[in-house]
Amino acid sequence: MTAEELRRMYVEFFKERGHKEIASASLLPDNDPTVLFTTAGMHPLVPYLLGELHPLGKRLVNVQRCVRTCDIDEVGDDTHLTFFEMLGNWSLGDYFKEESISLSFEFLITKLQIPINRIAVTVFQGDEFIQRDDEVERIWKSKGLADNQIFFYGKEDNWWGPVGRTGPCGSDTEIFYDMGKEACGKDCGPACHCGKYVEIWNNVFLQYNKEIDGSYVPLLQKNVDTGMGMERILTIINGKDNVYDTELFIPIMNKLKGMTEVTYSEETKKVFRIVCEHIRAMTFILGDSKRITPSNTEQGYILRRLIRRTIGFVRKLRLDYNVLGELAMEIIQQYKAVYIELEENQEFILDQLDREYRLFGRTIDTGLKKAEQYFSKLEEGEILSGDLAFKLYDTFGFPIEFTSELAFECGTKVDLEGFIEKYKEHQERSRQGAGGKFKGGLADNSIQTTRLHTATHLLNGALREVLGNDINQRGSNITEERLRFDFSFDRKLTEDELDKVSEIVNEAIKNEIDVICEDMTPEMAKKSGAIGIFDSKYGERVKVYTIPGYSKEICGGPHASNTRELRAFTLQKEEACSAGVRRIKATIQSI
């Protein structure tokens, strides 16, 4: 069966059972400030899981492109991917456990004809707050599964979400395929990751919302959120044992094999696989119509890390590092019929890959020589200092994860805390430098985003002044052009309120106030009235930025030195972001 046949078969199956097909959303979530990428089909649906009515009804189905980098270290094995397509179906307050399991079972056993004895499932075993899921066990048994096909696990395995700090979540039942390998021991089961069991489908019963204070509040409605790994199921139904032997990877793998003199073997196959997998992921991220570019923050950083990691692996294949574009073309060709944006953004994809090659591909050899020197000088048991890891980052553009991998290959580690300390010191120096440059009248990107960052603090303060102190920041995103700020509030702001907010921010700018940065313990920060979420995220010391009379926040910086640097503030848009969350976009006058 081809990938496209599988996609269509899945969607049709659910459409025939009352579901409406929704489009695959952008890889960069619009409605969910809690995640950097769309990691599952449910992200774009969060408002509807929380109770808003979906225009297409209560039963939905789609094929969603997803990016997850949590498994990046597993990539190169038979089944783990950073980019994948998820086949998903949802019930928004409609059917629940019985029907959801029945639908999945029918699709797998009747439609795809997977033998029932190759299926294993996991069920939530319960904890001090939520009971063991006997209902799900009963349903699986009623389908003919034997006791030794049903495994019980706790929250670490049978609970899904939220991916970010807050959002819908609940217990789940996961469906695994038994690859037919020998059990790895008497406790072998789906949770042991030995390769015998491969997770293919996850049926989540989303009935709680995790709140900012860590509590689980029952949702207004009981939802079902399921997701099946397209690449994995394609592998299984075509009788293969790894995703790279499917039509999705064969063309790019052949292309790569044809380019390099290195022979594909048991020893080298992981490198080949990682390159193919990462090329596909970066092509999809760059091909997204939202056009993000490699950078040192957020999604841009993940993208940069993927590209630079791939250049590192391409080196092992003794290829010119500038092959990424040619390989990306193979992916574009292969997927463009289904994902038209890849072709539409082809030039952008190739430009960005070339740009990153020019920034990194040219210095990597010198950087690697330097790294080798550093590692060879380490005593037995010694780890690489934060100082040296920072030098590799600052001079040669080595992402810290990249240096950590090099360290691992050399049998050692990196002092990550030391690195973070150096990194922060450097940020602070750049901030002061940026302030100095600003006085000289020069503008660059970092100055622009720094100014917008300060404007964001003023906006947050002004919103609290006008709407009350109950509003809380739910997300913030700053580009060179504008700031975007998401906050908890349950209705549209009135014209009057918006005017007041704008007035307060502009008044602060006119008053030419110095921005004060102080270093203190989180306890002192809390006592001083600084805004921040006081949880384990903070270390022993925090920075508190104060704009007297307007704002006091715990924040890593950087900020403008004085509010006059912002010149003038304009609100551009106020809109709903998700249930109970509003979004404001604003700009400041350029310099």
Ligand code: SER
């Ligand atoms: N959200 C669930 C998951 O990602 C089901 O799709 O596993």
